[in-house]
Amino acid sequence: MNPPNKDISGIPIPRRTFIRRTAALAGATAVMSIAPRRAFAAGTPTVVNSIRSLSNPYHATWNQGGQAFAKSIDADYVTLVTEGDSEKGIADIRAILAKTGGNMVLNVDPNDSPDARPIVEACVKAGAYVTTQWNKPADLHPWDFNPNYVAHIAFDGVTYGEDTGNALIKAIGGSGGIVALGGILSNTPAIERKTGLEKALKANPNVKLLDFQVANWKSTEAFNIVSAWLTRFGDDIKGIWAANDDMAVGTLEALRAEKLAGKVPVTGIDGIKTAIEAVRAGEFAATVSWDPYWQGSMGLSIAYAAKTGKIDPAKEPKEHREFYGTGVLITKENADEFYKTHIESEPKIDFNDYWGRVTGQIRQS
């Protein structure tokens, strides 16, 4: 056993020493926070991406896009990660706003919808320019915060849920039973993508949805659910639809363990590398790529264009302020080509083509 005096935390610090140390620390922090502000304030704005984490391929590619854009304008590049913590996400953005004195452009994928409001308000207050993606409250609009809140970008889950649904139906020859895996029940993309699948099913009455289960976006959970499905439905399962690629990968591996990989077509959404490889190998029928490289670079480029006066947000139509981007449906036909241009080499994006991928204004629901 450790004798008690080994316990470092137990050593009492004299009160006066404590106060003195605290004061010194506070002083040092103040000096440190003032100094870089001057250094940052002049010249090219800092470009900042705020994303969930660097641990997933999707946001890692997003980050590469941001780096490429920053390099193209020769600016300092900062990546902030929320790690799924809204408080941290907002606090980090406030800190970088203070550090740069507002001379920055921000491209943010808010951790949760409500976070978008304090983030936008902080940017407006500091005079920074911001683009949000995926998550924002329905009543928060860029045109209410001219010119600083430049745009909001999302992708229409309904359209692409329907597209992958149709690709799957085509792959099974237009009739038979399918099963479907959804994401976390309360997530907007999960709901939208499922709605899209239902639309595809409605148009194809010969295809029957045998069961719908939720695997919370995770491959491991998908693996176990698909195994159980094989018991319940056996050969009646002709195809499996998944609301994202990770679950589709878990599905594929569960099929492989039963020697069914490639025999039962699978579809995913998101366009991660493994999924595109699976499409090339004929094991996935389809996936959709959002092109996170585009999201990471163009979100910054649009905000930067507003900051430098190349576009005037107030004069842009609403469909340029809140728009659905373009996803690419990847099937056997275009998978090899897409792999060459987007996976093997860095995608080539014209950073000045601000509205090239607008597919319409976001539905107000």
Added chain:
Amino acid sequence: MEPQIGHPSADSGTSQIRSPERRDRNVKRSLGRLKPYAPFFALIALSLVIGTMNPRFFEFNNLIRVANSAAIPLVLALGMTFVIVLGSIDLSVEGVLAIGAVLISLLVRNNGNANDLGWFGVVLAILACGAIGCLNGVIHVGLRIPSFMVTLGMWFIGVGVATLLLGGSTVRVLDKEIRSLALDRPLGLFPIAVWVALGALGITWVIERRTRIGRYIYAIGGGEDLAALSGIPVQRVKIIVFTIAGTLYGLGGLLAAAQLGQGNALIGSGRLFSTVTAVVVGGTALTGGEGGVLNTLVGVMIMAVLGNGMVLLGISPDLQQGVQGILIIVAVALSLDRARLKIVK
């Protein structure tokens, strides 16, 4: 059957003579003796209910699938069991698992680099995971930081290191032998991964029942001060237990990489909660000193049967989480001997 009113048997005769209190006490005593087996009975009952509602549950192929979905959770939960019996907790499961899976994916033949170390790479990766577990133990014991905090930190470090190793991307395992753990079924029976998990069960069972360390773990979990006074090397035992846990998480990482054919930093996500749940549902008390690896086997099987059963019965996804929660509380309520607990925290 003939009604036996006219011929009361000797048995029912004696029970009429017994005083009600005594009978009560007898019932209580026999129930008390059965208590440790409550999770086992719960597992049997659960299987019967599911099997009655969908007979396909008992098909041999489905039993293989249930076993397959239990293999990784079992390996992880075995590591967790000793830690919990000690009265500590280990939150680093997901981090160590991620490091294990990512290291293995990077050391064997893969699509990310030129390595092709095969089983030697696997051994290296699992040893590294054991070392991380050992580090958990050393920091916990040496700096006297609660295991909760040390392992929480190690969880984040683990995921962080795995992220750094791969830069956030995914690397695919191309080594056929590694994949065969999940894909090959010797004699048409269970996949090799299931046999590996059973092997781990056997080894941990021997550690628990046949070695001094095993007995020390229970002594420490039952009362650390007493154990220390009676000369048990508490610190060394704790470090060994955390090392065993880390090694088993590494083994879990191997099986996960084999199952999904890839390694990435998030491969373990969601595993911590299911691991602790399985251990506790099996009847191992979070307070320490009680339970063991066989309890954990039962706990893992309950969770696996439940997951499989809910899909077989077609329970709506909206209800599944709720059903799972209720069953967890019921299982713990049945198995925990609360009468002996002085305080419930």
